[in-house]
Amino acid sequence: TQLLEQSPQFLSIQEGENLTVYCNSSSVFSSLQWYRQEPGEGPVLLVTVVTGGEVKKLKRLTFQFGDARKDSSLHITAAQPGDTGLYLCAGRRGGSNYKLTFGKGTLLTVNP
Amino acid sequence: SAVISQKPSRDICQRGTSLTIQCQVDSQVTMMFWYRQQPGQSLTLIATANQGSEATYESGFVIDKFPISRPNLTFSTLTVSNLSPEDSSIYLCSVANRASYNEQFFGPGTRLTVL
Numbered sequence: 001t002q003l004l005e006q007s008p009q010f011l012s013i014q015e016g017e018n019l020t021v022y023c024n025s026s027s028v029f030s031s032l033q034w035y036r037q038e039p040g041e042g043p044v045l046l047v048t049v050v051t052g053g054e055v056k057k058l059k060r061l062t063f064q065f066g067d068a069r070k071d072s073s074l075h076i077t078a079a080q081p082g083d084t085g086l087y088l089c090a091g092r093r094g095g096s097n098y099k100l101t102f103g104k105g106t107l108l109t110v111n112p
Numbered sequence: 113s114a115v116i117s118q119k120p121s122r123d124i125c126q127r128g129t130s131l132t133i134q135c136q137v138d139s140q141v142t143m144m145f146w147y148r149q150q151p152g153q154s155l156t157l158i159a160t161a162n163q164g165s166e167a168t169y170e171s172g173f174v175i176d177k178f179p180i181s182r183p184n185l186t187f188s189t190l191t192v193s194n195l196s197p198e199d200s201s202i203y204l205c206s207v208a209n210r211a212s213y214n215e216q217f218f219g220p221g222t223r224l225t226v227l
Contacts, residue, residue: 031214042204042218043155045113050214088154092214098143100216102155 006103023089030094116219135205140185142210149202
């Protein structure tokens with residue numbers, strides 16, 4: 001059972017376009033992280049959201065945590081080729097459970 | 113964030129042999145984890161490396177196949193034993209601190225190919 005469902009799995013767009021990636025679950029998470037991974041490298045943490053309804057912005061990236069803390073979205077404005085990579089969401093269930101559960105990822109390609 | 117290095121960065125091994133991967137952190141960390149990322153797939157947690165005690169393995173992963181050591185707060189090793197082509201993957205270590213369990217930081221990964 002995949003606890004975190006990411007969509008779309010693949011996304012190919014032109015430079016300058018906007019896009020949204022979704023991360024959904026039937027489970028509640030105490031926190032949710034978004035990572036970006038480039039080929040040959042480990043995932044790099046982009047943001048952590050912990051409060052239901054929270055919105056965080058990182059330059060052209062906007063992250064939102066759902067009110068019920070079961071889902072999250074990542075919106076990129078005016079995508080650039082440098083945004084190309086695998087975007088992963090990961091959730092932590094909370095308490096003494098330190099483990100992260102990862103979604104399957106969204107492979108984004110931004111064409112010049 | 114911590115600076116994490118892994119050795120080797122990649123290796124090609126023959127089936128039946130073993131590979132030991134090292135993970136070194138530039139500062140003391142509370143938690144260290146080992147993940148596997150199969151080609152085109154997401155990350156699957158193998159185990160939590162516990163300092164001074166046996167690692168905690170996830171369902172589907174056993175100590176005989178994936179022995180782990182963590183002699184101190186900055187270093188851990190993962191051995192992948194009795195290699196088969198199905199073990200071809202990227203192996204990643206990650207770290208987190210008690211002050212901020214929500215944030216895990218990853219090493220660059222070790223790409224293993226088994227022939």
